[in-house]
Amino acid sequence: MILTNILNLAKMICSEVLSEGSIAVDATAGNGYDALYLCNAVGAGGHVYAFDVQEQALAATAERLENEAEFANYTLVHDGHQNMSSHIRPEHKGHISVVMFNLGFLPGSDKSIVTRAETTIPAVKTSLELLACGGITAVAVYTGQDGGKEEEKEIRSFCAGLDYHKFKVLEAEIINKPGFPIKLFCMEKV
Numbered sequence: 168m169i170l171t172n173i174l175n176l177a178k179m180i181c182s183e184v185l186s187e188g189s190i191a192v193d194a195t196a197g198n199g200y201d202a203l204y205l206c207n208a209v210g211a212g213g214h215v216y217a218f219d220v221q222e223q224a225l226a227a228t229a230e231r232l233e234n235e236a237e238f239a240n241y242t243l244v245h246d247g248h249q250n251m252s253s254h255i256r257p258e259h260k261g262h263i264s265v266v267m268f269n270l271g272f273l274p275g276s277d278k279s280i281v282t283r284a285e286t287t288i289p290a291v292k293t294s295l296e297l298l299a300c301g302g303i304t305a306v307a308v309y310t311g312q313d314g315g316k317e318e319e320k321e322i323r324s325f326c327a328g329l330d331y332h333k334f335k336v337l338e339a340e341i342i343n344k345p346g347f348p349i350k351l352f353c354m355e356k357v
């Protein structure tokens with residue numbers, strides 16, 4: 168199945184622009200599933216940066232990558248994604264193919280540590296500067312948790328305001344999913 172969840176759609180879109188040697192960023196490492204996907208997609212010659220503010224998330228990501236990634240082609244960063252620019256090597260700036268944000272809280276962990284629009288929006292803005300032409304920033308937003316609806320509203324409004332001649336923006340949602348909506352925004356740099 169393709170539409171089992173919205174992250175699958177995000178990965179399908181990202182796969183179109185990732186190839187051996189690509190540089191990618193997982194802006195919210197969480198349990199490391201997206202970082203694992205990115206590491207295997209960019210190959211031995213590529214590189215993946217994965218950010219999280221929680222030690223627990225980085226430990227889970229490190230364990231997953233050590234056990235399951237095909238290559239040791241990643242850097243784990245214990246810092247907020249709003250500071251991503253200061254951790255990306257100068258030669259990778261402007262050459263990043265994909266930045267993935269999977270927002271919300273770490274499943275099975277402290278629900279009070281959650282992404283927030285005030286840091287998410289600056290991080291998304293920075294990601295757009297770091298992208299190569301043709302690169303994609305994909306943002307999955309969960310409206311169920313505390314502050315989630317506001318975060319979605321602000322991201323949508325930021326995305327809708329992007330210059331059409333500089334970025335193409337897709338909004339997607341599985342509209343018959345029970346429970347709270349999950350939105351996907353994909354921004355492609357022209």
Ligand code: SAH
Pocket residue numbers: 194195196197198218219220221224246247248249269270271272273274280281282283286309
């Ligand atoms: N909601 C998703 C998982 C999200 S995990 C799901 O259900 O699958 C989101 C991760 O973002 C968490 O591990 C959290 O620690 C991290 N996070 C929160 N604020 C952050 C920030 N400013 N920078 C980087 N990571 C952040």
